[in-house]
Amino acid sequence: MKILDAKSKKFLKEYIDNASPTGYEWKGQKIWMNYLKPFVDEFLTDTYGTAVGIINPKANFKVVVEAHSDEISWYVNYITDNGLIYVIRNGGSDHQIAPSKWVNIHTDKGIVKGVFGWPAIHTRKPGKEEPPKLENIFIDIGAKNKKEVESIGVHVGCVITYPDEFETINKNKFVCRAIDNRMGGFMIAQVARLISENKIDLPFGLYITNSVQEEVGLRGAEMIAKNIKPNIAIVTDVCHDTTTPMINQKEQGSIELGKGPVISYAPAVHNKLRNNIIEIAKSKKIPFQRLASSRYTGTDTDAFAYSNGGVASALISLPLRYMHTTVEMVHKKDVENVIMLLYETIASIDPNYNFNYFD
Numbered sequence: 164m165k166i167l168d169a170k171s172k173k174f175l176k177e178y179i180d181n182a183s184p185t186g187y188e189w190k191g192q193k194i195w196m197n198y199l200k201p202f203v204d205e206f207l208t209d210t211y212g213t214a215v216g217i218i219n220p221k222a223n224f225k226v227v228v229e230a231h232s233d234e235i236s237w238y239v240n241y242i243t244d245n246g247l248i249y250v251i252r253n254g255g256s257d258h259q260i261a262p263s264k265w266v267n268i269h270t271d272k273g274i275v276k277g278v279f280g281w282p283a284i285h286t287r288k289p290g291k292e293e294p295p296k297l298e299n300i301f302i303d304i305g306a307k308n309k310k311e312v313e314s315i316g317v318h319v320g321c322v323i324t325y326p327d328e329f330e331t332i333n334k335n336k337f338v339c340r341a342i343d344n345r346m347g348g349f350m351i352a353q354v355a356r357l358i359s360e361n362k363i364d365l366p367f368g369l370y371i372t373n374s375v376q377e378e379v380g381l382r383g384a385e386m387i388a389k390n391i392k393p394n395i396a397i398v399t400d401v402c403h404d405t406t407t408p409m410i411n412q413k414e415q416g417s418i419e420l421g422k423g424p425v426i427s428y429a430p431a432v433h434n435k436l437r438n439n440i441i442e443i444a445k446s447k448k449i450p451f452q453r454l455a456s457s458r459y460t461g462t463d464t465d466a467f468a469y470s471n472g473g474v475a476s477a478l479i480s481l482p483l484r485y486m487h488t489t490v491e492m493v494h495k496k497d498v499e500n501v502i503m504l505l506y507e508t509i510a511s512i513d514p515n516y517n518f519n520y521f522d
Contacts, residue, residue, distance in 0.1 A: 184236030230347025231377030254378030272316035423450030
């Protein structure tokens with residue numbers, strides 16, 4: 164199977180273009196499950212919308228391969244008398260990129276279009292310009308007053324997303340909002356497809372897990388980890404390409420698009436499992452990079468690792484530029500290599516392997 168064939172590219176665009184803000188992921192999950200359905204035996208879902216495709220559901224030994232499905236967004240927080248809308252974050256939304264961006268406000272009556280307004284350059288005083296802040300960014304939907312805003316269906320609590328859609332630039336770079344981490348959901352689905360189409364007979368249960376609410380504190384992973392109770396968890400997320408301006412590599416590490424998956428070192432990452440992944444990458448000639456975290460990875464790895472009395476967990480990341488913007492960028496070759504490293508790692512797992520450091 165070609166990893167990025169016409170079928171998978173169509174799914175990727177549909178899946179990423181669909182809005183799945185934190186707390187409202189179910190439409191994207193349905194798209195993901197529909198693609199995954201031919202490659203798994205059954206599905207598991209939970210109360211808040213995490214979706215899991217399972218291969219060999221009756222097996223006692225359980226392996227999770229996981230990504231998260233939500234994207235950053237805004238909430239309507241306050242509507243002024245003259246019809247302007249102030250917002251609060253839903254996840255790590257960046258106030259500095261907001262001015263002049265189009266937005267979709269999700270209402271019971273459908274999508275309402277709006278823009279983050281900003282004073283024209285002619286009206287600002289050079290040297291004394293006020294930067295964009297959460298307190299001063301606002302949305303304009305073209306309404307003359309608060310009553311008109313509410314009559315259109317917009318109210319406090321409506322969730323707001325950016326409409327920017329998936330594009331390919333320079334043949335091998337993918338650009339969109341929500342690549343963090345909708346691309347992860349795509350990659351784990353491709354792993355399931357490879358296992359199915361290559362007729363790999365796994366000696367364990369594989370739980371292809373697309374968690375919700377990562378952007379607000381790994382909450383979906385916390386919930387589903389307790390439900391599945393896995394023996395091993397391999398998580399994929401994104402990490403920063405650090406080669407662009409204004410990033411200090413001495414602080415952020417040296418990671419570059421096109422140089423392969425990123426294997427993390429952190430307290431939550433199990434040393435034996437990580438070392439096995441590195442050996443697989445070397446033996447299969449899959450290029451990889453290394454990244455050191457400090458106290459935590461900041462990904463769902465932390466939630467799985469510290470669940471159920473401790474789960475051997477590892478993190479394989481996709482290098483990404485411009486995280487939490489509407490122009491997140493990844494390299495096609497890295498996407499393919501993350502998929503292959505996940506696939507080869509899962510295909511090599513031995514349920515009898517002892518992860519205890521003291522045995």
